[in-house]
Amino acid sequence: MHEEPGEGDLEVDAAPERHSDGTVAIERDHGCFRGLSWRAEIAAGDGQGLRARLGAMLEDVTRDARLIAMRTVEGHHVIVVPATGRVQVRLDLECARERRGELALALARLVHDAHAAG
């Protein structure tokens, strides 16, 4: 018969999870990859200044201006949709599972600060 999971890894990922440092808040985003994908929000805008400021700190891997994409030296990605303010932090698979929330929050904070500096 088809082997279907019951209460397994996917359900662990499904559990709501949020982190906040008091200013910036992140929550687990869609995906089934064990805490590798996180969501945050900033105010919507045109994104040009934000892209320049983030690009000064991270590698700019943007392919389409509608979707800002930055990569850290550790291989994490920060994605921003300027038109809506959606931020997605995609952590590299190799990062320690227990540190994923903390790492994602730090990267979301980076985006928040770069945005606030505009």
Added chain:
Amino acid sequence: MRTYLPDHDLMALAGVPAVYHCHHFNLFLDQTIDDALGAEAGGAVRFAAAREAAHDLARAVVTSTNAVTTSERITAVQGVLSAMGHGRLQIAASGDSGSATGSFLHYGHTWMEKYGKLVRRRHPADAFAAGFAAGAVEVAFDLPRESMTATETECLALRHGHCSFTLAGGAPGASRPRMTEDTARAHVQPTFTGEHEDKVAAIAAGLRDFTAGVAGDARGLVQAFGVYVTAHLATYYNRISYDAVARVEADAPASVELVEDLLRESGHVCVFNTFGGILLSPEWEAMVGPLTGDPTEIIVGCLAIARALGFGHWTLAEYRRGERLVVRTPSSYESAYYLARHGKAKRPNEYFLQGAVLAIAQLAHRVDWKARPQLTQSYYQQLFRGGQLPWKVTEPRSLATGDSLSEVIADRIA
């Protein structure tokens, strides 16, 4: 290397029919074949299909890259496998024997990710990689098509540290016509448009741009839209599906309906996970805008996604909110294969298309998109297995039976 048949949206890699599918679909379809035929026979069918398709791809790749030596050829083909998101394979062969080792192979790796803590698997998972290795060696050494065998002796999904294969020569298989982009072109019908065509076409084009640069990471895997994505060989999916149905028809005809239902369910699995993941992605939000939850928006989006993934020129023929969804297409990767290999079908048999249209109706009407749902297995169970589905799907016209188009209708059950 990637091309689309203009106005028909069938994809090819180096001229070999291909589509994108996620690991949820891939695992489900493989399991369906094994359930239908038994694990041993199912594995053999999956291996043979992979070997055939891989041989054709490998031949096209070594030709286009001008790879001359066996080493160059194997390196080129291994690189393509990783770029397609299937993991890494290291082949060591000398003529008609050899071995291969795999790391992060798509099937074994994702099976462990999805089921590893819940189920003890008893058979290797990587028949596709085994077939790929066999096909690659055939081409590298100019051996007859479908002549190599490969056996997976260690598998990540069996809790071994890595995947290993032994390769050996054998008698060439039955001669089968190659499935190519030209084969697909010969089995499509004059194209047409549907409702919201401009929007569907624009989104599909945008999605193609976004996916054009996607390739395997350092592991040879593609993680995108919340799933592991593969560029996959359409002949693999088609051959295993139609060969399984044919064998069950011959050996246990009473079970055909069940197998067909499972093949349709593969469409549910794909639409829920991959289409849903794309709809919820930042890429979608940037390109199309945030989801409003309007069912028409979801339907239009799903048709565009299908085109971008290479499934065919899916169009919206009719939509009555909450009552009826009609999708028509002049092309489908299933019918192109079936017509080329088997001739006209006795009954509509584009199982994936049928299941996908039903799933689109479900996603359009029963998912609260503004709430940003997590597309988990339990949510899938709730939507698709929580009793009688509120939609009934029929395919009154089918390219596979000789009609000028395929028409799939999802009607709300009163």
